[in-house]
Amino acid sequence: MTSLPVDADKLVALGAFAGAQVLVVCFSVLIANAYRERALLLHGAATMMGVLALQAVVGGHAQLAEAAMLLVLAASGLQLRDLASHAGALRRPRQWLFGISVGLLPLLALGGFLAGRHLLLPGVAAWGAAVGVVMARAWPQSRPWAWWLVPGQLALALAAGWQGWHALSAEPDPALPLAAFLSLWTTTIFLATAWRNRIFGETRLRVDARNTIDPLTGLSAPMIFYDRVGAVRNLIKRYGHPSVLLLAHIEGLDRLSAELGPEAAESAVIEAAHRVRKTLGDGHVAARLSNSRIAVLAEGMSLPEGSANLASRILVAGLKEPLPAAPGEFLHFRIVLAAVPVNEVPPKVLLQRLSNLLDQQLLAASDRRIVTLPAEELAA
Numbered sequence: 001m002t003s004l005p006v007d008a009d010k011l012v013a014l015g016a017f018a019g020a021q022v023l024v025v026c027f028s029v030l031i032a033n034a035y036r037e038r039a040l041l042l043h044g045a046a047t048m049m050g051v052l053a054l055q056a057v058v059g060g061h062a063q064l065a066e067a068a069m070l071l072v073l074a075a076s077g078l079q080l081r082d083l084a085s086h087a088g089a090l091r092r093p094r095q096w097l098f099g100i101s102v103g104l105l106p107l108l109a110l111g112g113f114l115a116g117r118h119l120l121l122p123g124v125a126a127w128g129a130a131v132g133v134v135m136a137r138a139w140p141q142s143r144p145w146a147w148w149l150v151p152g153q154l155a156l157a158l159a160a161g162w163q164g165w166h167a168l169s170a171e172p173d174p175a176l177p178l179a180a181f182l183s184l185w186t187t188t189i190f191l192a193t194a195w196r197n198r199i200f201g202e203t204r205l206r207v208d209a210r211n212t213i214d215p216l217t218g219l220s221a222p223m224i225f226y227d228r229v230g231a232v233r234n235l236i237k238r239y240g241h242p243s244v245l246l247l248a249h250i251e252g253l254d255r256l257s258a259e260l261g262p263e264a265a266e267s268a269v270i271e272a273a274h275r276v277r278k279t280l281g282d283g284h285v286a287a288r289l290s291n292s293r294i295a296v297l298a299e300g301m302s303l304p305e306g307s308a309n310l311a312s313r314i315l316v317a318g319l320k321e322p323l324p325a326a327p328g329e330f331l332h333f334r335i336v337l338a339a340v341p342v343n344e345v346p347p348k349v350l351l352q353r354l355s356n357l358l359d360q361q362l363l364a365a366s367d368r369r370i371v372t373l374p375a376e377e378l379a380a
Contacts, residue, residue, distance in 0.1 A: 010175075010176055013176055013179070014054075014058065014175060014176060014179050017054075017176075017179035017180060017182070017183040018051055018054060018055075018179065020183045020186075020187065021047050021050060021051050021054075021182060021183055021186050022051065024043075024044075024047055024186045024187060024190050025044045025047045025048055025051075027190065028040040028041065028043050028044035028047070028190060028193075029041065029044050031194060031197070032044065035197055035201060037193070037197045038082055039079050039082040039083050039193050039196075039197075040190075040193050040194070040197070042075055042076075042078050042079035042082065043075075043076075043079050043186070043189055043190060043193055045075045046072050046075035046076045046079060046186075047182075047186045049068050049069075049071045049072045049075060050068075050069075050072045050159075050182045050185075050186065051182075052068045053065045053066075053068035053069045053072060053163070053178075053182075054175065054178060054179050054182060056068055057163065057174060057175045057178055058175045062118075062167050063112060063113050063116060064113065065163065065167075066109070066112055066113075066118060066119070066120040066163065066164065066167060067109040067110070067112060067113040068109075069120055069159075069160050069163055069164075070105045070106070070108050070109035070112070070119070070120060070123045071105070071106065071109055072156070072160070073101075073105055073123060073124065073127045073156070073160060074100075074101045074102065074105040074106055074109075074127075075101075076127075076153075076156055076189070077097050077098075077100060077101030077105070077127060077130065077131065078098070078101045078102070079189070079193070080097065080131060080134060080135075080149075080153070081094050081097050081098055081101070081134070083138075083142075083149070083192075083193065083196060084134050084135075084137075084138040084142070086141065086142075086200070087137060087138035087141045087142065090134060090137050090138060093130065093133045093134045093137055094134065096130050096133070097130040097131065097134055100126050100127060100130050101127075104123070104126055105123050105126075105127065108120075108122065108123045109123075118164065118167045118168055120160060120163060120164035120167060121161065121164040121165070121168070123160075124157060124160045124161050124164060127157075127160075128157050131153055131157075135149070135150070135153065142196075144195075145192050145193075145195035145196040145199060146192065147192075148188045148189070148191045148192035148195065149188070149189065149192040151184070151188050152184070152185050152186075152187075152188035152189035152192060153185075153189075155181050155182075155184040155185035155188065156181070156182075156185040156189075158181050159178055159181035159182050159185060162174060162177055162178055162181060163178055211223070212224050214273075214287065214288045216266070216269065216270060216273075216288070217269065217270055217273030217274075217288050217294075218273065218277075219273050219276075219277065219286045219287050219288050219294065220285050220286065220287040221287065222287050222288075222289055222295075222348075224285075224287065225285060225286075225287035225295060225297065225347070226346075226347040226348060228285050228297055229245065229297055229340065229347035229350070230347060232297060232299055232340055233340060233341075233342060235299075236340060236342050237342050241299070241300060242300065242301060242302045242303075242339060242340075243297065243298060243299045243300065243301060243339070243340045244296075244297075244298040244301045244302070244303055244305075244306035244310070244337055244338070244339055244340065245295070245296075245297060245337065245338055245339070245340050245350060245351070245354065245378075246295065246296040246297075246298065246306060246310065246311060246314075246335060246336070246337040247289075247293060247294075247295050247296075247335070247336050247337070247351060247354040247355060247358060248272075248276060248293065248294045248295075248296065248314055248333045248334070248335045249292055249293050249333065249334045249335070249358050249362070250268065250269065250272045250292045250293070250294070250331065250332075250333060251292075251332040251333070251334060252268075252329070252332060253265045253268060253269065253291065253292050256268055256326060256329065260325070260326055263325070264323075264325045264326050267323065267324065267325035267326075268323055268325070268326070268329075268331065269288075269291060269292070271323055271324065271325075271331065272294065272318070272331050272333075273286070273288060273294060275314070275317040275318060275320075275331065276294050276296065276314055276317070278317065279310065279313040279314050279317050280296065280298075280310075281298070283299040283300060284296060284297060284298045284299060284310075285297050289351060289355075293355065293358070295351055295354075296310070296314075297340075298310050302339070303337070303338065303339045303372055303374075303375075306337050307337060307370055307372050310337075311335045311337055311370045312370070314333055314335060315333055315335070315369055315370070317331075318330060318331030318332060318333050319331070319332075333369070334358060334361060334362065334369055335369060335370050335371070336354050336357045336358050336361070336370075336371045336372075336373060337354075337370070337371075337372055337373070338350075338354065338372065338373040338374065338375055338377075338378040339374070339375040339378075340375065341375040341376070341378055341379035342375075343379045345378075345379050350378055350379075353378055354373070354378070357371065357373060
């Protein structure tokens with residue numbers, strides 16, 4: 001039976017290692033709840049079981065320590081299964097790892113504790129085989145964060161193997177090396193999981209941004225704009241809340257591209273979006289529908305106010321100063337707008353009708369810069 005070490009230095013070291021593990025548990029729970037990362041919750045649970053195993057070793061409860069370590073391996077296997085969920089061609093190995101983690105290892109822990117037998121080393125062998133296969137398959141798709149995962153899994157295997165070997169050989173005082181291995185394991189796995197969470201989180205943000213924000217201008221994506229029009233229509237039906245749908249056409253882009261190159265035309269589109277955005281008030285939203293057309297939804301604004309206020313401000317914003325990429329050239333807008341109708345015509349169809357009206361104005365070479373359309377005509 002292992003007795004409590006009397007060496008003060010060992011006590012301090014054991015306390016430091018245990019404190020480091022508890023600190024990792026706290027960080028894991030906080031980050032997991034903030035970012036909804038289940039793998040970190042599993043890691044926190046595995047680390048707490050590791051602390052229990054260490055305490056059992058220090059207290060001389062060998063069977064309890066082995067059972068706790070087998071549960072550490074089980075929770076770690078479930079965590080690795082989550083971490084490798086992105087990798088392809090892993091369905092069968094992940095099933096093996098799941099079966100070992102939720103089936104074999106808990107049974108070994110319970111059987112060993114009740115029967116008084118040392119079953120930790122067989123559990124380590126089964127766990128190590130499944131983990132090795134999963135890691136080998138997931139490695140090419142898991143860098144760079146997997147660089148921390150490998151030493152962590154090795155440290156856990158060494159900790160469990162060390163504990164199992166000393167249980168069989170009855171050698172005294174395995175607590176300090178066990179604490180060191182467990183601390184190395186929990187720290188490196190935490191770093192790997194947090195790094196993976198950051199990489200995958202940034203990827204999700206980029207995908208969400210691509211689906212919600214136009215990458216060239218920073219305006220809303222068309223689908224978001226259509227959803228806002230639908231929400232505004234509900235407000236109109238319920239509260240009589242007026243709103244205006246506006247479509248602005250940027251003139252002269254083809255000429256700029258022919259004279260100064262496509263970069264100048266693209267710069268003009270970006271500048272036009274910037275100036276349109278600066279004219280918008282709270283609750284208004286703009287989206288780029290095509291290379292030369294920007295749609296605006298002005299909530300809480302009547303059609304006369306939209307024509308006299310918002311559309312006029314957009315025209316003035318275009319003429320306020322020349323284009324940065326083309327000195328001497330100004331932005332010229334042609335605008336059509338209408339009150340948002342209450343019927344169920346899809347927003348995409350409404351904008352297409354405004355676009356058709358703009359095309360007619362451009363073909364007729366009309367001098368009118370602002371054209372209004374009653375809601376009844378837009379919805380007809």
